[in-house]
Amino acid sequence: MKEFDVVIAGGGVNGLACASLLAKKGLSVCVVERNDWVGGGAVTREVTVPGFKHDMFGSSHVWIHCNPDFKEIRPELEKHGLKYIWSDDQITGHPDQTGGPGIVIYRSIDKTVESIAAYSRKDAERYRAVHDEFEAIKDGFLKAFFAPPVPPSYMAQAMENSHEGLRRMQEFSLSAKTWVDNNFEDPFVRGVMLNWAMAPQILPEQEGAGQSFYIMIPAIHVFGQSIPEGGSQELPNAMMRYINASGGSVLTGTAVNKFLIEGGACVGLTTESGEDIRARLGVVSALEPKQTFLKFVGEEHLEPEFKQQVERFSFGKITICRVHYALKEAPRFANGELMSSCPFHRIVDSEPQLFKQYAEIAQGIPPTDPFLWSACWTVVDPSRAPEGQHTLIFDTFVSNWLQDGQTWDDIREDYVDDILLPKLQQYAPNITEENILGRYIETRESLEAANPSFVDGVTTGGERIQAQLGYFRPFPGYAHYRSPIKSLYMTGPHCHPGGAISAMGTITANIMLEDFGMQKNDF
Numbered sequence: 001m002k003e004f005d006v007v008i009a010g011g012g013v014n015g016l017a018c019a020s021l022l023a024k025k026g027l028s029v030c031v032v033e034r035n036d037w038v039g040g041g042a043v044t045r046e047v048t049v050p051g052f053k054h055d056m057f058g059s060s061h062v063w064i065h066c067n068p069d070f071k072e073i074r075p076e077l078e079k080h081g082l083k084y085i086w087s088d089d090q091i092t093g094h095p096d097q098t099g100g101p102g103i104v105i106y107r108s109i110d111k112t113v114e115s116i117a118a119y120s121r122k123d124a125e126r127y128r129a130v131h132d133e134f135e136a137i138k139d140g141f142l143k144a145f146f147a148p149p150v151p152p153s154y155m156a157q158a159m160e161n162s163h164e165g166l167r168r169m170q171e172f173s174l175s176a177k178t179w180v181d182n183n184f185e186d187p188f189v190r191g192v193m194l195n196w197a198m199a200p201q202i203l204p205e206q207e208g209a210g211q212s213f214y215i216m217i218p219a220i221h222v223f224g225q226s227i228p229e230g231g232s233q234e235l236p237n238a239m240m241r242y243i244n245a246s247g248g249s250v251l252t253g254t255a256v257n258k259f260l261i262e263g264g265a266c267v268g269l270t271t272e273s274g275e276d277i278r279a280r281l282g283v284v285s286a287l288e289p290k291q292t293f294l295k296f297v298g299e300e301h302l303e304p305e306f307k308q309q310v311e312r313f314s315f316g317k318i319t320i321c322r323v324h325y326a327l328k329e330a331p332r333f334a335n336g337e338l339m340s341s342c343p344f345h346r347i348v349d350s351e352p353q354l355f356k357q358y359a360e361i362a363q364g365i366p367p368t369d370p371f372l373w374s375a376c377w378t379v380v381d382p383s384r385a386p387e388g389q390h391t392l393i394f395d396t397f398v399s400n401w402l403q404d405g406q407t408w409d410d411i412r413e414d415y416v417d418d419i420l421l422p423k424l425q426q427y428a429p430n431i432t433e434e435n436i437l438g439r440y441i442e443t444r445e446s447l448e449a450a451n452p453s454f455v456d457g458v459t460t461g462g463e464r465i466q467a468q469l470g471y472f473r474p475f476p477g478y479a480h481y482r483s484p485i486k487s488l489y490m491t492g493p494h495c496h497p498g499g500a501i502s503a504m505g506t507i508t509a510n511i512m513l514e515d516f517g518m519q520k521n522d523f
Contacts, residue, residue: 004030004248006512007268007279009256009296010286010453012040013058014491016239016250018284018505018512020073023246025513030248030277031240032269034255037233038240040286040451041459041493042501044231044384048326048438052391053384055232056324056442056450057459058501059375059393060344064235065223067146069506073242080245082238084226085381091225093342094192095335095427097349102335103192104342109221120186127217130183134218141215146507147523148480149470149496177204177351179213187350195348195371201318201397201460204358225344230383235501259283259296259488266488269296282512284489286505288453288461289313289474297485306484309475313494314468318361319457321408322395322442323416328435330376330390331428340428343379347372347427357397364403366415370396372424389437394424400444400457408443408457416441453492461493470496481508482515 006022008015011033019029037043041057048054061084064070074082092105104115109131117124134141144150171179176197184190197212198204228234240250255272268278285292293302293310302310333339348354348371357367374394378385385391402408408415416439424431444457453461462468471479474494481490491508493499513519 001276001278002030002249003268003278003280004028005279005281006030006284007032007277008284008286009259009269009292010040010492011035011038011236011240011250011252012286012453012492013042013236013239013501013503014493014505014508015040015284015286016236016243016505017070017073017503018286018491018509019243019248019250020077020239021069021506021509022512023243023248024073024076025509025518027281028247029243031243031250032254032256032271032277033250033252036253038250038252039233039236040453041499042232042236043450044233047440048324048391051386052326052389052438053231054324054391054393054440055227055375055377057232057447057454059227059232059377061226061228061232061235061501062219062223063145063497063500063502065226066142066219067503067506068142069146069510070503073506076242077235077238080238080241082234083229085229086224086226087343087380088224090338090342091220091344093333093335093339093345095333095339095345095347096188097334097426098188100188102333102339103189104338105220107221107224112221116189119189120184123184123186123189126183130214131218131221133214134222137214138218138222143523145497145502146504147521148507148511149473151471173207175205175207176202176212177355180351183213191348191350191354192346194351194354195346198354199373201316201458202464204354206465227343227377227381229381232501256287256296258298259285259292259485261297261301261485264301265486266297279487281516282487282489284491284505284508284512285483286492288315288455288492288494289490290455291452292490293483297488301485303484306475313474314463314465315455315458316460316463317400317456318397319400319408319444319447320395320442320459321366321398321412321415321420322393323420324440324442325392325394325431326385326437326439327376327390327392327431328437329430330379331374331392331424332430333428335427341379343375343377345372345374345427347374347424361397361399364399364401366398366402366411366419367396368419370398370419370423372396372420374424392431394420395442396420407445409445412441412443460499461495462498464498469498473498481511
């Protein structure tokens with residue numbers, strides 16, 4: 001038997017971030033991970049040709065740099081090998097195949113505004129206004145994003161007593177489509193903005209998405225965008241080294257069999273090999289809630305109402321079809337060298353294209369004319385491929401079920417050859433068979449096999465609907481990262497603030513430190 005102050009099930013970024021902050025505060029921590037590697041949603045592997053490193057899931061690091069507690073532990077991680085490469089100029093390219101120059105999002109707001117102005121000066125100034133308004137809410141955003149969510153009535157009470165507040169509340173309640181149509185006039189700009197807004201798998205007509213624009217637009221300019229040198233997995237790798245160096249232990253290749261419940265409290269866990277690992281202070285599950293409670297806690301320890309909440313937790317119906325390529329040369333976009341120099345692209349034709357795609361997703365039809373998300377990180381990090389060669393990721397959103405009864409495993413190669421690759425070639429015609437050295441296709445089945453927390457191939461931790469956001473995430477009454485089992489805590493993308501690489505496990509760590517009497521939180 002082993003014993004630590006805290007035991008954490010799941011060695012993804014959030015479990016490791018929780019462990020790293022607890023270790024910095026002097027606690028001994030053990031992280032248990034079923035895979036032979038750490039990372040969860042931030043994994044880098046050579047899946048096409050040896051020497052080509054591909055980020056399998058999470059890739060772009062933006063939200064993590066908003067996290068004040070990550071800033072506290074980042075110097076320690078840098079001592080253990082983490083090195084960020086920052087996009088200090090052009091960040092995201094939005095190519096245009098209709099004759100326009102396309103739009104480039106820069107770290108500089110001024111340069112971004114000028115790029116949008118090529119389509120509409122009015123739209124460019126509206127973009128700037130949204131950016132500028134962020135300054136007034138930045139502190140509130142940071143506190144709300146990296147702290148337990150407050151009851152939904154709090155924001156209404158704060159805003160309902162002024163005309164400006166009521167107007168903003170109305171905007172926050174809009175769907176992404178309505179917000180975009182109300183704020184921008186040029187068709188291409190509208191398509192770009194709508195595509196950007198729906199990145200967290202928000203539906204175009206889903207109400208309550210309006211407020212996200214006031215965060216998503218400014219964040220890239222205020223906080224920047226980066227990737228770890230060598231691959232996204234270098235972040236969890238550095239966390240693992242730091243935890244081990246701090247007297248803790250990260251056990252890979254160690255699957256959980258069950259949580260140990262004694263006297264109504266969680267006191268540790270048992271591994272599949274039969275070993276007990278006990279916790280003096282607390283246990284954290286960084287696994288999705290159905291595994292955590294229905295499989296590893298056990299229904300006999302749950303109240304019927306809570307069990308029902310777990311069973312009803314919705315992961316959603318959207319997954320991805322992703323392709324990894326090893327390339328002789330990087331994509332060359334028809335819009336020219338500036339567009340080609342961007343490492344990251346969002347490729348969308350128009351708003352109608354997006355509406356059609358989401359209609360097909362709702363019907364379980366593989367999208368016939370999809371938008372694409374594309375990243376060639378070797379443009380800025382050549383360490384990820386042999387000299388002069390490149391990696392490429394591109395994907396699109398698809399339904400995780402198919403109307404005709406087939407599986408994505410059945411159709412994935414034909415879908416890539418007939419739909420995804422030809423779509424990319426409309427914008428980057430040099431991605432030909434002569435340029436491609438190897439490929440690997442990721443779909444619902446391989447996603448869930450790689451990580452059981454990607455339930456039904458959903459990589460965002462759970463559907464982002466009003467009933468599962470903020471104070472309701474993951475369940476009403478449990479948005480404070482504590483579970484109904486004493487001393488068992490929750491972390492991960494199924495908790496607030498949701499998916500993306502944000503290291504939100506630090507929030508859970510702060511809750512625990514307060515419960516242990518080691519600090520007083522100001523949230």
